[in-house]
Amino acid sequence: MSKTIIISNRLPLQLKIHDNTIETVPSVGGLATGMKSVHSQSDSLWIGWSGLTEEEFNLDLKTQVNAALKKHQCVGVPLTEDDIEGFYYGFSNNTLWPLFHYFMEYTEFEKSTWETYKMVNQKFADVVLQHIEDGDTVWVHDYQLLLLPDLIRKKKPDTSIGFFLHIPFPSYEVFRTIPCREDLLKGMLGADLIGFHTYDYERHFLSAVQRILGHEINFNNIHLDNRMVKVDSFPMGIDYDKFHNAAKTHDQKSNKEQTEIQQEINKHLKEGSNQAKLILSIDRLDYTKGIANRLRAFEYFLDKYPQFKGKARLVMLAVPSRANVPQYQKLKNEIDQLVGRINGKFAEVSWTPIWYFYRSMPFENLIDLYTSSEVALLTPIRDGMNLVAKEYIASRVDKKGVLILSEMTGASNEMGEALIINPNNFEEIADTLKFALEMPEEEQIKRNNALQKRLKRYNVEKWASDFFEALEATKNDTKKYILKKINSTLREEIANKYKASSKKILFLDYDGTMVPFEKLPENAKPTQRVFDTLDTLHQQPDTKVIIITGRDRDTIQKWFGHKDYTLITEHGAWLKENGKDWELMERVDNKWFESICPILESFTDRTPGSLVEEKRYSLAWHFRNVDPDLGKKRSTELKTTIQQLIANHNLEILEGDKVLEIKVSGVSKGKSASKMLLDTTYDFIFAIGDDWTDEHMFKELPREAHTVKVGIKKTVAQYYVDDIDQVYQLLSAFK
Numbered sequence: 001m002s003k004t005i006i007i008s009n010r011l012p013l014q015l016k017i018h019d020n021t022i023e024t025v026p027s028v029g030g031l032a033t034g035m036k037s038v039h040s041q042s043d044s045l046w047i048g049w050s051g052l053t054e055e056e057f058n059l060d061l062k063t064q065v066n067a068a069l070k071k072h073q074c075v076g077v078p079l080t081e082d083d084i085e086g087f088y089y090g091f092s093n094n095t096l097w098p099l100f101h102y103f104m105e106y107t108e109f110e111k112s113t114w115e116t117y118k119m120v121n122q123k124f125a126d127v128v129l130q131h132i133e134d135g136d137t138v139w140v141h142d143y144q145l146l147l148l149p150d151l152i153r154k155k156k157p158d159t160s161i162g163f164f165l166h167i168p169f170p171s172y173e174v175f176r177t178i179p180c181r182e183d184l185l186k187g188m189l190g191a192d193l194i195g196f197h198t199y200d201y202e203r204h205f206l207s208a209v210q211r212i213l214g215h216e217i218n219f220n221n222i223h224l225d226n227r228m229v230k231v232d233s234f235p236m237g238i239d240y241d242k243f244h245n246a247a248k249t250h251d252q253k254s255n256k257e258q259t260e261i262q263q264e265i266n267k268h269l270k271e272g273s274n275q276a277k278l279i280l281s282i283d284r285l286d287y288t289k290g291i292a293n294r295l296r297a298f299e300y301f302l303d304k305y306p307q308f309k310g311k312a313r314l315v316m317l318a319v320p321s322r323a324n325v326p327q328y329q330k331l332k333n334e335i336d337q338l339v340g341r342i343n344g345k346f347a348e349v350s351w352t353p354i355w356y357f358y359r360s361m362p363f364e365n366l367i368d369l370y371t372s373s374e375v376a377l378l379t380p381i382r383d384g385m386n387l388v389a390k391e392y393i394a395s396r397v398d399k400k401g402v403l404i405l406s407e408m409t410g411a412s413n414e415m416g417e418a419l420i421i422n423p424n425n426f427e428e429i430a431d432t433l434k435f436a437l438e439m440p441e442e443e444q445i446k447r448n449n450a451l452q453k454r455l456k457r458y459n460v461e462k463w464a465s466d467f468f469e470a471l472e473a474t475k476n477d478t479k480k481y482i483l484k485k486i487n488s489t490l491r492e493e494i495a496n497k498y499k500a501s502s503k504k505i506l507f508l509d510y511d512g513t514m515v516p517f518e519k520l521p522e523n524a525k526p527t528q529r530v531f532d533t534l535d536t537l538h539q540q541p542d543t544k545v546i547i548i549t550g551r552d553r554d555t556i557q558k559w560f561g562h563k564d565y566t567l568i569t570e571h572g573a574w575l576k577e578n579g580k581d582w583e584l585m586e587r588v589d590n591k592w593f594e595s596i597c598p599i600l601e602s603f604t605d606r607t608p609g610s611l612v613e614e615k616r617y618s619l620a621w622h623f624r625n626v627d628p629d630l631g632k633k634r635s636t637e638l639k640t641t642i643q644q645l646i647a648n649h650n651l652e653i654l655e656g657d658k659v660l661e662i663k664v665s666g667v668s669k670g671k672s673a674s675k676m677l678l679d680t681t682y683d684f685i686f687a688i689g690d691d692w693t694d695e696h697m698f699k700e701l702p703r704e705a706h707t708v709k710v711g712i713k714k715t716v717a718q719y720y721v722d723d724i725d726q727v728y729q730l731l732s733a734f735k
């Protein structure tokens, strides 16, 4: 039976050695807490790091380690201290983490940690490959494993692979600064489906893929040579019932059954003469979480609204995290000092403004804090999602409580009823805190009602099932493509038909089919491979070889004029065959150039990288070297600008691959190809091409023709080949 393999750096449990025995503790962090719910409800295997390095346990303990992991359907990836240093503290958390959260000044790029990162991703791949079976689905998580999807794809090309990034994907301008940017993107593109928390992260990723790798993107599909990768946003939910039900039971507990923390909260904060409202914050101690800003904003609040002294208290839980990274150590000192200074400044005998815990707390204590706090104040500078915001709302069984949430969190996109603040605006935070502490109960209930409904509906289970459904759909699309793809059997079948036929005609597109695109069109000259292949085909008995291209007559004359192949240029305007001179296939003129050319030139002047190509009877505006977004925008603008002129002169616009071509209406590769069939009866008709202009040919040729599209794109052609190399593989079978 097929299974799902979840892979993340951290497993849902961490192993510790105590008195020579293995103990397990739950992992902290949103990825682990969220995915744990998915894992526990499905028959999946989770592969990741156990929290122990290879040096930390000996052979005697190994059996215990494996057993502890197996009990939770987990498999460990063996990592050494050096691996953890270079891969986890180094490249993951000293390079990728700050870069992806826009902390460029903290981002260090070191070749040695990059090398370790690559090596450790390979170690993960090796373990996955030991456990993967045909039909399994793989779900890779997060920035520590960006190279893994491609490493698995290389060894197991047919596996269904999903990838989810839990942190922001930064804008192209930030991402482009990292030297290994191409490798990172290529690694991720090994997946069939790539998921992000928000649409913004998704569009940043697509923009980076388009600009750095130059792949064609259609809506949210990335066209690779032989596969399609789908990209989408799936905002992660929480296990709503788990938090809501725990909060319900919590409310029903007698005094005796309450946890120590709850008893403390009641004694000091809720029941004494000096009752203070609680403002809660919970995060890992991370500079992205805006903890220092929050403390300063709280100080500003107490200065601005002194009436809250003694009446409000910040309860701040900061969970130790990545303590080996220097920036985290600095932050810890800064927070300690800030808390000390603010408490020193405002404390009274019966009231300290900040209760600060630097540790992690078990689930029951988190529930104590969530249910006892009137306000949650979460102020990250950047945060992929922020599950604490969702957990706080889900735990409010009484529907009371106010959430103040930074607009820089992924969660703020879906939690519009919360009070959304800019974490750098202390004035706004102070005013919002006052507003929250004074908010009437009816308003709190109204806001939370809406939030809870959404959290209940789009919970972590729904999030995971949506992701799997999308992965399945992507895989099915790919299957459809694979069915039409020319494999060795199909190649032989087509070649046999060719050999068995007595009259054959082959229509071959040039750019993108026989040769790859170049930055400047004049540089895409025919190679020896082009001539060798065409000569061989041309020498076959009863075979007519036609190059059919949008290229201008003069260039094709220069490149192929010395050969005897049939040449059709400018999308069917010109024909040259049987060694005769060029003749016009259609009645065309170019008098209209003088009205269109100046417009194209003015677009070229203000669109860096674009160029005008003047052919005998058509004009082409190329934007291959233009910034992709600008190119798309300007080509749409150009179409609108010349619309009227096009109609007046009986012209039409052909949209090729990064080119708009204006030509006399009615001239097309389809029409000219059909004309070539008029005088002779062929029993083998073949056409191959890569772009939109070839679709005319595929459409208009008779049904029995063998039509082949180069690259995985929408087409009416019968078959696909992946790339130019496969074009030659196919053509060389015809001999």
Ligand SMILES: O=P(O)(O)OC[C@H]1O[C@H](O[C@H]2O[C@H](CO)[C@@H](O)[C@H](O)[C@H]2O)[C@H](O)[C@@H](O)[C@@H]1O
Pocket: 010, 028, 029, 030, 031, 032, 034, 142, 143, 166, 167, 236, 321, 322, 383, 384, 385, 386, 387
């Ligand atoms: O494993 P650690 O280095 O201890 O860090 C804990 C996790 O932090 C990050 O969590 C992210 O995922 C959350 C769920 O999607 C999201 O809400 C939050 O905004 C992110 O920061 C990290 O992405 C995980 O890989 C870590 O395990």
Ligand SMILES: O=c1ccn([C@@H]2O[C@H](COP(=O)(O)OP(=O)(O)O)[C@@H](O)[C@H]2O)c(=O)[nH]1
Pocket: 027, 028, 029, 030, 031, 033, 034, 282, 283, 284, 319, 359, 360, 361, 362, 366, 385, 386, 387, 388, 389, 391
């Ligand atoms: O002592 C603690 C404090 C927090 N959490 C959990 O850690 C996660 C934090 O996730 P979030 O998305 O807010 O941020 P991350 O730490 O993943 O960046 C939440 O599920 C919390 O319930 C925990 O398990 N123990």
